[in-house]
Amino acid sequence: MSRPARVLVLNSGSSSLKYQLIDMDSGDRLASGLVERIGERSSRVVHTPLAPAGGRRERTERVADHGEALRAASAELRADGLGLDSPEVAAVGHRVVHGGPRFTEPALVDDDVLAEIEKLVPLAPLHNPANLMGIRTARELRPDLPQVAVFDTAFHATMPEHAYRYAVDTATADAHLVRRYGFHGTSHAYVSRRAAELLGRPLEDTNVIVLHLGNGASASAVAGGRCVDTSMGLTPLEGLVMGTRSGDIDPAVVFHLSRVAGMGIDEIDELLNKKSGLVGLCGDNDMREIRRRIDEGDRAAELAFAVYTHRLRKYIGAYTAVLGRVDAVVFTAGVGENAAEVREAAVAGLEGFGLAVDAGRNAVRSGEPRLVSPEGARVAVAVVPTDEELEIARQTFALASSRDGGPEKRHA
Numbered sequence: 001m002s003r004p005a006r007v008l009v010l011n012s013g014s015s016s017l018k019y020q021l022i023d024m025d026s027g028d029r030l031a032s033g034l035v036e037r038i039g040e041r042s043s044r045v046v047h048t049p050l051a052p053a054g055g056r057r058e059r060t061e062r063v064a065d066h067g068e069a070l071r072a073a074s075a076e077l078r079a080d081g082l083g084l085d086s087p088e089v090a091a092v093g094h095r096v097v098h099g100g101p102r103f104t105e106p107a108l109v110d111d112d113v114l115a116e117i118e119k120l121v122p123l124a125p126l127h128n129p130a131n132l133m134g135i136r137t138a139r140e141l142r143p144d145l146p147q148v149a150v151f152d153t154a155f156h157a158t159m160p161e162h163a164y165r166y167a168v169d170t171a172t173a174d175a176h177l178v179r180r181y182g183f184h185g186t187s188h189a190y191v192s193r194r195a196a197e198l199l200g201r202p203l204e205d206t207n208v209i210v211l212h213l214g215n216g217a218s219a220s221a222v223a224g225g226r227c228v229d230t231s232m233g234l235t236p237l238e239g240l241v242m243g244t245r246s247g248d249i250d251p252a253v254v255f256h257l258s259r260v261a262g263m264g265i266d267e268i269d270e271l272l273n274k275k276s277g278l279v280g281l282c283g284d285n286d287m288r289e290i291r292r293r294i295d296e297g298d299r300a301a302e303l304a305f306a307v308y309t310h311r312l313r314k315y316i317g318a319y320t321a322v323l324g325r326v327d328a329v330v331f332t333a334g335v336g337e338n339a340a341e342v343r344e345a346a347v348a349g350l351e352g353f354g355l356a357v358d359a360g361r362n363a364v365r366s367g368e369p370r371l372v373s374p375e376g377a378r379v380a381v382a383v384v385p386t387d388e389e390l391e392i393a394r395q396t397f398a399l400a401s402s403r404d405g406g407p408e409k410r411h412a
């Protein structure tokens with residue numbers, strides 16, 4: 001096949017639709033865009049073609065639902081000569097947040113897969129319905145195209161049972177699918193692979209700790225390309241301190257707040273997911289603002305930074321023990337890629353583990369994968385920019401291409 005192949009990647013949120021059209025030969029974004037405030041009176045459509053084709057276009061109009069949002073995106077793409085009806089578009093890849101215990105790899109969408117994703121809605125009540133809406137809409141628009149669901153949880157399916165099982169009554173846990181699943185899986189998969197390339201080592205023989213530090217944040221221990229532990233759990237609430245989520249707390253805090261403060265379960269859910277983490281500690285969740293406040297001597301911002309980086313050191317220590325041998329600690333996502341102070345503080349005092357950053361290297365700003373540890377360090381410290389959309393596109397294309405000779409359905 002010599003015709004260029006393109007994959008449309010869709011990330012559907014409850015009131016937004018993000019899209020990227022990716023060329024599979026080069027990995028280039030031919031265009032990307034965002035429709036937000038879907039269903040509200042004035043929605044926003046932003047479309048950015050690949051430079052130098054043209055500048056960003058933005059307009060405000062009413063977009064009633066995800067169907068209209070995808071049609072708006074499709075019209076923008078057509079205006080750039082990249083219409084979804086063109087034969088180059090080989091497949092649509094959808095980010096789906098929760099794959100539960102069933103989806104351990106990407107799945108070619110059919111009615112059965114849709115029904116299974118629907119069954120997982122109680123595990124991800126905000127995300128999965130939006131993801132389903134995106135898939136249904138894309139199917140209506142291009143029923144002939146393969147649609148692939150790529151799950152945030154799937155990369156973590158290789159965790160051994162002693163890592164994913166909570167020490168909770170087995171019958172209750174099993175009846176309600178209570179276990180660790182982990183999230184950000186496409187990012188952990190992409191970054192751990194790129195880290196092995198950066199180190200010049202075979203993936204099968206590379207052990208890394210990946211710290212995905214965006215607004216949501218998660219750590220994973222990856223041995224030979226397979227996830228063996230991760231910090232997020234049944235939901236994305238567990239683990240590291242995040243922008244607005246608490247991460248690890250004593251579960252009894254929930255009982256305490258219910259009994260002593262009289263808070264309802266939805267109120268506590270909102271407290272721990274939306275009003276905790278950095279924002280709960282100091283009122284800001286943007287690391288740039290927190291650093292600015294620290295420079296001005298702000299105590300609350302200092303404490304928030306200290307709690308955040310203390311948690312990172314704890315997980316680096318824990319996952320060093322889980323892996324036995326660590327080749328690299330790898331930082332990614334908005335905070336991990338940009339905040340040199342966070343990287344420095346996360347490994348401070350861990351010289352005994354062979355971990356340190358080189359101040360000069362750590363200060364360099366770049367969009368490329370790079371080492372920030374000193375020359376010859378026993379354990380590398382690296383920054384690897386994540387690319388979840390490219391990973392989704394690749395997994396989608398691989399599955400869609402294998403359809404001809406391969407099995408129709410690969411979900412187990």
Ligand code: ADP
Pocket residue numbers: 213214215216243285286287288333334335338339
């Ligand atoms: P999301 O989880 O929303 O995808 P991102 O990976 O884009 O998040 O990360 C967003 C966060 O990255 C911001 O909230 C901010 O704290 C942080 N961030 C972005 N740029 C910088 C920067 N230059 N310095 C420090 N932190 C940054």
